[in-house]
Amino acid sequence: MNSRRNFIKSSSFSLPLILSGSTIFSCGLSVLNRIDSISIYLINVNSKRHFSHSSWNNRQHIMIQIKSGNFSGWGETKVTNNQPDFDIYKWIDNFSFIKGLGIQNAINEIRKSFFNGQITARISEGVLIALYDLLGKINKKPTIELWDLKGRDPVPALFCILERDTSMVLEKAKIAKEQNMHRYVKLKLFGDLDIDLKNLIALRDFLGPDSFINGDANSGYKTINNLDELVSILNTLSRAGMNSIEDPGLHTKEDWEYLNKNVINISLVPDKILRPAKESLKFYSKEMGKIFNIHPHVQGSFIESNQLAKMIIDSERKLMIGDGSLIGAACTFWQQFAVGNKAFFVEAMEKPQEDSTFLNCIIEKSTSLNNEGKVVLNLKPGFGLKVNSEKLKNDCKSYHSI
DSSP: OHHHHHHHHHOOOOOOOEEETTEEEOOSOOOOOBOOEEEEEEEEEOOOEEOSSOEESOEEEEEEEEEETTEEEEEEEEEEESOTTOOHHHHGGGTGGGTTSBHHHHHHHHHHHHHTTSSOHHHHHHHHHHHHHHHHHHTTSBHHHHTTOOOOSOEEBOEEEOOSSHHHHHHHHHHHHHTTOOSEEEEEOOSOHHHHHHHHHHHHHHHOTTSEEEEEOTTTTTTOOOHHHHHHHHHHHHHTTOOEEEOSSOOOHHHHHHHHHHOOSOEEEOOGGGOSHHHHTTTOOGGGOSEEEEOTTSOOOHHHHHHHHHHHHHTTOEEEEOOSSOOSHHHHHHHHHHHHTTOSEEOOOOOTTTOOTTGGGEEEOSEEEOTTSEEEEOOOSBTOOEEOHHHHHHHSSEEEEO
């Protein structure tokens, strides 16, 4: 560990810190404050989620707290699913080397580790969110201002339904209405047209004609090799009331462009092909769809994610900010990312119906939902999270600090 830290301190590898549109620059901020401690909090979310590819009985999230002096930066990542006894003690070794580094150096080294394949996108995102939160708090500036993101208008929240059974789809739709999130709803699809149509028609009847329904097949129709046959399926879903669809199958750039040219009255939403942004920046084409999903947990770096968001908006396409089944600190980050980048809607919303462990520990945050079901900002330094860490320590599944 000491030899790696000595290498880091002497390394000439340096990446700029702050993003402004497509321009990256350092701007005289306080970036030398050193990281004093790193704490992680494991939360087990005991809520079933169903996809076309698999089902989760539970999932494991880690909240990351990085401290410098009296300041705390907060991040989050979903580390796994169906492993309630996940070992957090080994997991923290992936980034423990940043303890003692200055904030800018820590950001650079996490990015370097991600780009070199030494850590996953999930680890990189969770740690970077905490570091950028910490950076803003130390400098008494909202981080999206440091990134020079200009959007401030409220952005619609997208409620996600992950159920195969129609009665459960309608139960979750009732929760969407109770939470004032029924105007934009995502419906998971399963690659079985009969089931998907049954659920879609029931949901449309329940929501009425004015709600926007986004389908997400998670490549469930990947066995349909004939693109014209897939176009027919998508048009059938459109006639039944679906407004947009993510990832019907596993598609190349050329596949997306063909589908987008031939579907009728349904917006295509490329997702998986955009992962991670550092790669999709090289081939992005507005002809692939009408809405483009920047999906949390798979981007790994925010300089490139912001660049991709700008590219999407500048090409007069709509931006979606997806979700990684998040429940805590990362939600308010991605909501601010969505507002700052003028997204069409944001899916990364808190889920009190699934787990409220972290939510019950929040003292203050910068985002909220208005009476129109839209995310609004009340900007504060960093990403604005103040958390009762002692309560979280007592309430979480397990805790570790270095």
